[in-house]
Amino acid sequence: MRETLGDSTAVVAADYFQSYSVVGLLALVGVLFVGVAFGAGRLLRPVVPTPEKLLTYECGVDPVGEGWAHTQVRYYVYAFLYVIFAVDSIFLFPWATVFADHGYGGTTLVEMFIFLGFLAVGLLYAYKKGVLAWT
């Protein structure tokens, strides 16, 4: 197919859809597997619910208060850091494929160090501020 089609973008597009349709098929196989497993489980297992069984587990005593209890989320600063860093690092992947090509080389390397510098300074700042320690 690759040889007969002259237009390279058409080939890329066709390959693209072909490969991801296989991924879609496999996802379908997976969903079927889970569906069949759950269906078979329904036929195989006994169903004898009692009120005690359906209670939320809490080490043998009746549950106190609600399951969705108040908790202190101690790491929300990490969450901010993560979002900032992760969004940045996504851009590394397209850049990684071309950065050493002809005509880039030194320039992109300097750019990379500026990028890494920003990340490192950010991390250092967070470290100095003490947010990397558990509160």
Place this chain on the structure above:
Amino acid sequence: MNGVLDVALRLLVVFVVFLTFPLIVGQTEHKVMAHMQGRLGPMYAGGFHGWAQLIADGVKFAQKEDVVPNGADRRIFQLAPAVALLPYLLVLLAIPIGPGEGAVGQVLDAGVFFVLAVMAVGVLGSLMAGWASANKFSLLGGLRTAAQLLAYELPMLLAAASVAMAAGTVSLPGILDAFEWWWLPWQIVGAIVFFVAGLAELQRPPFDMPVADSEIIFGAYTEYTGLRFALFLLAEYAGIIVLCGLTTVLFLGGWHGPWGADGLGWVWTLLKTAILAFVVIWLRVTYPRLREDQLQKFSWTLLVPLSLAQIALTGIVKVVIQ
């Protein structure tokens, strides 16, 4: 027609690998852990050294009553195991075990990108389970899972980006085509960061704070029984296969070996994957569990800076040799 048959065969192979390899790792874990701790492990099921133990476990799981607590968010609770399990099936499709199109489920141009994105979906299953159970232990487990994902996804991403830089492509077979033996020392820091971060993402010991059985029962999976619990366990072991396979492909040269890369390349891939899986088990027996704050600190103050340093090193070397 041939094409359809070809695709069907590939899907079948991937599916069978997905169902059998985790069991092999599980049985190996039983035995290796036992021998490291000076005991025998399962010996009865199946007769020979308890080889059928996990099949027996599976039969037991399948006929066990399925309890959904009254307080739980029913639909989400029941769906969570599927969400935890299926991403690993999809990732297996993209991992090449030998050279050429014949030895990979499906060549994906955005391979590295695809596998990292899909793998991260698996954690969503644990979060769903933790929240939907309406159980205090589960909620704590779920919160810890979230914290762990936040901390360890980043170094994993950066380490993988370093390999993509070295190869100049994000396709997994493309990376292996470009591989040279001296990448091993060049990318060794990235390899360690990737593997450790992957372990943490799978919540394997010593990074198993989210399921710490001695303090929060079994974290997000506390309320699960029977088949659904079994699917969570299967997801963990499928995750080990995927992590070890990816580390092999990205950092250890996949099908490349001292000899026989053309005919026996797949043996090298499987061998390296198996050795890494052994290391995963070994680490479980060796190290004590890290505390939650130690977990976070380890990632942010050690793994992230190391992976940034690896990217800098990769960039310099790549531009110099170009």
